[in-house]
Amino acid sequence: MAEVIRLNQADEVSPHSIEGEQQVLGAILLDQSRVPIVAQVGGPDLFFDPVHADIYRYIARCERDGVHSSVVTMRAWADEHEGIRELGGSSYLVRLAGYCCAESQLGSMVDFLAETRAKRGLYEAISEARRALSQGEASAAQIAGQLEASVVMLEGGTGPRPISMMSATTTAGQQIMAAHEGRDGDFVPTGIHAVDRLLNGLYPGELILLGGRPSMGKTATAINMAANAARAGRKVVFCSLEMNPEAIALRLLSERMAATGNAVAYRDLRGGKFNERAREDLGSALEEVAQLPIEFLPRQYQDVGALLAGAKRTKAKMGGLDLLVVDYVQLMRSAQAKNRYETITEVSRALKNLAGMLNVPVLALSQLSRAVEQRDDKRPRMDDLRESGQLEQDADAVLFCYRDEYYLERERPETGTDEQLEKWEDRMRRARNRLEIIVAKQRQGPVGTANVFCNVAFNRIWEPEQ
Ligand SMILES: Nc1ncnc2c1ncn2[C@@H]1O[C@H](COP(=O)(O)OP(=O)(O)OP(=O)(O)O)[C@@H](O)[C@H]1O
Secondary structure (H helix, E strand, O other), X not given: OOOEEEEOOOOOEEEEOHHHHHHHHHHHHHOHHHHHHHHOOOHHHHOOOHHHHHHHHHHHHHHHHOOOOOOOOXXXXXHHOHHHHHOOOHHHHHHHHHHOOOHHHHHHXXXXXXXXXXXXXXXXXXXXXXXXXXXXXXXXXXHHHHHHHHHXXXXXXXXXXXXXXXXXXXHHHHHHHHHHOOOOOOXXXXXXXXXXXXXXXXXXXXXXXXXXXXXXXXXXXXXXXXXXXXXXXXXXXXXEOXXXXXXXXXXXXXXXXXXXXXXXXXXXXXXXXXXXHHHHHHHHHHHHHHOOOEEEEOHHHOEXXXXXXXXXXXXXXXXXXXXXXXXXXXXXXXXXXXXXXXXXXXXXXXXXXXXXXXXXXXEEEXXXXXXXXXXXXXXXXXXXXXXXXXXXXXXXXXXXXXXXXXXXXXXXXXXXXXXXXXXXXXXXXXXXOEEEEEEEEEOOOOOEXXXXXXXXXXXXXXXXXX
């Protein structure tokens, strides 16, 4: 069946099929148990005509609530519905029932509507890009980025792509054997063993969120994970919207020097404050860090579409890609979103789609709201993500960084007894350099806490002696 193309007032065409919609509505009107066939490929979104979408919603609600719906039971509702009244009221429902397609054709008719909806989405994205081009305010790169972002959304929303049991089992088998034989599978080790023991590494196609309040060590953790993956031969793209690439390289140099024994804080490195011995170590650190297969996408990539385009381009340049790091989600932009909540939701969906499209794990850093600090126990919890749109749902794993030391430092008793001061000093001693990486969600495994050491001044993370 060809789509019916209706000219709208601006003489532009938008792909849709009124006849197809009527046939599908007729089918579920006669038998509401068919609703799931429509629901699984988009439900109301399949319908171009808003009146049709409303009729679908009504029947789907009845089906969900176990209430019978039919032309007869819907009569009063249809006669009151302004849009349906314009089409003839309840007699329009009778006509719809007459258009019902054969049961054997319902699946392919629904697929046809899904395809038409995908074309509609593409049409709207292109129209939007044309409008932006003719207005001449945005740059070519911004418009291309937005167009690409819309296409990513469409690809993520065109329903599940079938994957055979053969293919799923083969991939699962490869992963199991790689893990069993201690080989690197297609997962990416974080190189922080306490985390890898909990997660088994980061898996392609997954969105891994790394959240925390400022100064908790998120960036330090992400830089360490990226460098460890790179040292294990993985190709990494680091999109830092907060820091420039030189600042990250500086942190890595400091980390390398601390690892080899001649520690210089990255703040001092930047200020040129180090002795002659450190200068030699700096030379070796420069050589080592420069070789790491890490590419940066700087601040200009804050639009989700630009990020996708950048990641694809870098993948081609590097001859592959194994890990994408985004620091951090709240600095990203989405052209379609109207407010902050919508932006995070769009960005979250786009990052998840990106992980699937590029078939890499996406490690996304996320700031948490001040609400954490109102509690006695300031360890972040899953519900701290709640106001961050869709993040909580989209993430396959959620990790939080927490450093007790940071809060304790600020609780030093100004006045008080020696005993109070001693108590505080004792707590500080125990908290010194401790970093908790809390695995608060993992779709495929347990939750738990990886206890490691972290010296933020050197961007260094190390593990407790076993
Ligand atoms: N020489 C130093 N001495 C003490 N603290 C330092 C030193 N250098 C950096 N820091 C602190 O270490 C923290 C850096 O941690 P990191 O950037 O990894 O945290 P984050 O969770 O990503 O925080 P943010 O969201 O603020 O970027 C900052 O609070 C910084 O002030």
